[in-house]
Amino acid sequence: MIFDPQDKSLLLWNRLLIISCILSVSVDPLFFYLPVFNYRMACLGMDTNLAATITTMRTLLDVFYLIRMALQFRIAYVAPSSRVFGRGELVIDPAQIATRYLSRYFIVDFLSVLPLPQIVVWKYINNKRKGSEVLATKQALLIIVFLQYIPRFARFLPLGSDLKKTAGSFAESAFAGAAYYLLWYMLASHIAGAFWYLLAIERKDTCWREACILSGKCNIDFLYCFHGWRRISDEVLGNKCSVSKDDNPRFNYGIYFQAMSSDIVSSRSFVSKFFYCLWWGLQNLSTLGQGLLTSTYPLEVIFSILLAIAGLILFALLIGNMQTYLQSLSVRLEEMRIKRRDSEQWMHHRLLPQDLRERVRRYDQYKWLETRGVDEETLVQSLPKDLKRDIKRHLCLNLVRRVSMVLFFSVIFDAPLVCFFPIFFVSLNMVVMQVPLFANMDETLLDAICERLKPSLYTEETYIVREGDPVDEMLFIIRGRLESVTTDGGRSGFFNRGVLKEGDFCGEELLTWALDPKSLGNLPLSTRTVRALTEVEAFALEAEELKFVASQFRRLHSRQLQHTFRFYSQQWRTWASCFIQAAWRRYSRRRAAELHRLEEEEEEVDYDEEDGDERALVEENDGFARLGATILASRFAANALRGHRLRSLNSRALKKLRRPPEPDFSEE
Structure with missing residues (x-):
C-alpha cells in the first residue's frame, strides 16, 4: 500500500513523529544524570534505578521511530521533473520510493535510532565489576549522546520542512506557534542544564583524581564505588576538594561551584536535580551567560562560550517567532486603528460637522464589532465556485425562503388610514399567512439568487432609501428593525407607516422593473422612505444582479409569484389598505344615503298629512293663508339643505391611491 504524502492520517502521523523527536532529544540528556557522588562512601557511582527507567523510555521512542x-x-x-505544471506527478513505484529514501535519509535515520546509550548502560548494569566501569560509562555516554544529537537534529529539520509543505504550517493557531518555539527554548535549557551537571561531575572527578595522585596513598580505582577503600579517601579528598574557600583555596570549580555547594552532584532525588539544572540552564541562556565566573579550565571556558552563543541565537529566535505569532492576533485590530486614524484625519481636513463625524464613527465601530475586520465578500469570492455556492446557500437560503412570516390582514388593519373593525379583525386574524416570496421557486433559481446576495450593515438612524430616490438594490433583513413610511408622493393628509423586521424585505420596486423586458436603464423610483431604527444586518440584491436573474431564469415569471409578490409588498399592502378603506367609505355613504331616503319618505308622508290639515284650515279660515305659505317655504329650504349636504359629502371623498404598477409575469 502506497500513501499520499498529503493524506490526513499521514499528516497526523508526521506531527506525532515530530513530537516523538522532541521527546527523544529530551530523553537523551537524562543519561547525563546517571553519575552521582556518594559522599558517605566517598566514591562516584551510577544511579541504576534511574538508568533502567531512562533506557526503557529511549527504547520505546526508538520503536516508534523504527x-x-x-x-x-x-x-x-x-517527481521533481513533473513540477513544471500544477502539483506534479506522484511516484508510486515501491522500488523508486525505496531507492530515494535509501539514498537520502536512511543513513541519518539509522544513526539516530542506534541504541548505543542503552547498550552502554545495560553493559554497566550487568557487569559484576561496576567500579572499574563507572569512568568508562560516564565518558561513553557523553560522547555517544553528543554525537547522536547531530543526526537527530539533522533529520528533524527536513522533517519539519516537509510537514510545512504538506500541511501549510506546524501550528495552526498563534498560541500553538508561540508555545512551539517556547518549547524549543525550554528544551535547550534542559540540554544545557544536563551538560552542566555532567561537566560538574567531571570537574569534581578531576579534583579527586588530582588529590589522590598528589597524596600517593590511594589507588584511583578506589575513587569509584564497589571498591573497599574509603577511610583514607575522606581525609585526602576533604583537604583538596572541599568547596569551602577557607579550607581549599587551591582548587577553583568555576561555573560548577554552585553545583558543589548545593550538593546536587550527590543527590539521589532525580526531580530535584532535574529542575535545579533546568533552572540553571534557563537562567544562563536568558542572560547569555553574563553571570558565569569561569576558571582557566579549557573545557569549562568552551562550554561557557557555546552557552552564550546558543543563548543569543535561541533568544533571538524565540522573541522573533513569538512576536510574529502573537502579532497575528492583533493585526486586524491594528488595521482598524490605522483606518480609524486616517478617517479622523480626513474628517478633520474636510471640516465635517460633528453630527456627520459621529455617524461615521458609529458605523465604523458597528462594522468592526460585526466583522472583526474580515472582508467576508472578498473571502468568499476567492473560493471555488461550488464551495462559494454552498456557503452562500447556507447563509442565505433560509432567509430567501422565509422572507416574511407576517399576517397580511393584521398589517392591513394596523395601517393608520384603515378603519378598525373588531369583528372582521378577530375573524381574519385567525388565518396565519405563511407563504414566503420565494417558497415556490426551484433550487437552481434560489441558488442563483443566493450567489448574488451581498452582506450590508446599517447603523441606527441611517436612511436606506428616500421616497422619490432611485432604487438600486433589494434588501433582505437578517437582524434589526426598519421604519417604512410613504406620503404617496407628498400628497396632503396622506401618511402610512410600517415596521420591517427580521425576514422582511424592501425595495420591491426593483422586481417590477426587473421583470419588465421593456424597461430601460433608468431605475425605478422608491415609493417609500426606509430608515433604520436599530443596527441592521441584511443581504442586498443589486439591480443589475436581479435583472440578470430575471432574464436568465424565465421560471421567475409566474402568475403564482405575482400573487405572492402582492402579498409581501409594502406598496401593495398600502394600496390594499386604502382600497379597503375606500370600499368601506363607499359602503358607509350608500348606507347613509339609504337612511336619508327612508327619512325623506317618512317626512313626505308626514308632510302630506300636514298639508291636508292645512288645506282644511285654509278653507275653514282664510285668515290663515299667510301662515301656510310660510310653512311651505320652510319645508323647501330644509330639502335644499339636505341635498347640499349630500353633494358636499360626495365631494369630500378621498382620492384613490394610485394602483402599483403590475410586473410582467407572463412568460415570453
Whole structure:
C-alpha cells in the first residue's frame, strides 16, 4: 500500500513523529544524570534505578521511530521533473520510493535510532565489576549522546520542512506557534542544564583524581564505588576538594561551584536535580551567560562560550517567532486603528460637522464589532465556485425562503388610514399567512439568487432609501428593525407607516422593473422612505444582479409569484389598505344615503298629512293663508339643505391611491 504524502492520517502521523523527536532529544540528556557522588562512601557511582527507567523510555521512542522508518518505504513523492505544471506527478513505484529514501535519509535515520546509550548502560548494569566501569560509562555516554544529537537534529529539520509543505504550517493557531518555539527554548535549557551537571561531575572527578595522585596513598580505582577503600579517601579528598574557600583555596570549580555547594552532584532525588539544572540552564541562556565566573579550565571556558552563543541565537529566535505569532492576533485590530486614524484625519481636513463625524464613527465601530475586520465578500469570492455556492446557500437560503412570516390582514388593519373593525379583525386574524416570496421557486433559481446576495450593515438612524430616490438594490433583513413610511408622493393628509423586521424585505420596486423586458436603464423610483431604527444586518440584491436573474431564469415569471409578490409588498399592502378603506367609505355613504331616503319618505308622508290639515284650515279660515305659505317655504329650504349636504359629502371623498404598477409575469 502506497500513501499520499498529503493524506490526513499521514499528516497526523508526521506531527506525532515530530513530537516523538522532541521527546527523544529530551530523553537523551537524562543519561547525563546517571553519575552521582556518594559522599558517605566517598566514591562516584551510577544511579541504576534511574538508568533502567531512562533506557526503557529511549527504547520505546526508538520503536516508534523504527515504525516511521518502515513507513518511509511506502510514502509516495512528487517527481521533481513533473513540477513544471500544477502539483506534479506522484511516484508510486515501491522500488523508486525505496531507492530515494535509501539514498537520502536512511543513513541519518539509522544513526539516530542506534541504541548505543542503552547498550552502554545495560553493559554497566550487568557487569559484576561496576567500579572499574563507572569512568568508562560516564565518558561513553557523553560522547555517544553528543554525537547522536547531530543526526537527530539533522533529520528533524527536513522533517519539519516537509510537514510545512504538506500541511501549510506546524501550528495552526498563534498560541500553538508561540508555545512551539517556547518549547524549543525550554528544551535547550534542559540540554544545557544536563551538560552542566555532567561537566560538574567531571570537574569534581578531576579534583579527586588530582588529590589522590598528589597524596600517593590511594589507588584511583578506589575513587569509584564497589571498591573497599574509603577511610583514607575522606581525609585526602576533604583537604583538596572541599568547596569551602577557607579550607581549599587551591582548587577553583568555576561555573560548577554552585553545583558543589548545593550538593546536587550527590543527590539521589532525580526531580530535584532535574529542575535545579533546568533552572540553571534557563537562567544562563536568558542572560547569555553574563553571570558565569569561569576558571582557566579549557573545557569549562568552551562550554561557557557555546552557552552564550546558543543563548543569543535561541533568544533571538524565540522573541522573533513569538512576536510574529502573537502579532497575528492583533493585526486586524491594528488595521482598524490605522483606518480609524486616517478617517479622523480626513474628517478633520474636510471640516465635517460633528453630527456627520459621529455617524461615521458609529458605523465604523458597528462594522468592526460585526466583522472583526474580515472582508467576508472578498473571502468568499476567492473560493471555488461550488464551495462559494454552498456557503452562500447556507447563509442565505433560509432567509430567501422565509422572507416574511407576517399576517397580511393584521398589517392591513394596523395601517393608520384603515378603519378598525373588531369583528372582521378577530375573524381574519385567525388565518396565519405563511407563504414566503420565494417558497415556490426551484433550487437552481434560489441558488442563483443566493450567489448574488451581498452582506450590508446599517447603523441606527441611517436612511436606506428616500421616497422619490432611485432604487438600486433589494434588501433582505437578517437582524434589526426598519421604519417604512410613504406620503404617496407628498400628497396632503396622506401618511402610512410600517415596521420591517427580521425576514422582511424592501425595495420591491426593483422586481417590477426587473421583470419588465421593456424597461430601460433608468431605475425605478422608491415609493417609500426606509430608515433604520436599530443596527441592521441584511443581504442586498443589486439591480443589475436581479435583472440578470430575471432574464436568465424565465421560471421567475409566474402568475403564482405575482400573487405572492402582492402579498409581501409594502406598496401593495398600502394600496390594499386604502382600497379597503375606500370600499368601506363607499359602503358607509350608500348606507347613509339609504337612511336619508327612508327619512325623506317618512317626512313626505308626514308632510302630506300636514298639508291636508292645512288645506282644511285654509278653507275653514282664510285668515290663515299667510301662515301656510310660510310653512311651505320652510319645508323647501330644509330639502335644499339636505341635498347640499349630500353633494358636499360626495365631494369630500378621498382620492384613490394610485394602483402599483403590475410586473410582467407572463412568460415570453
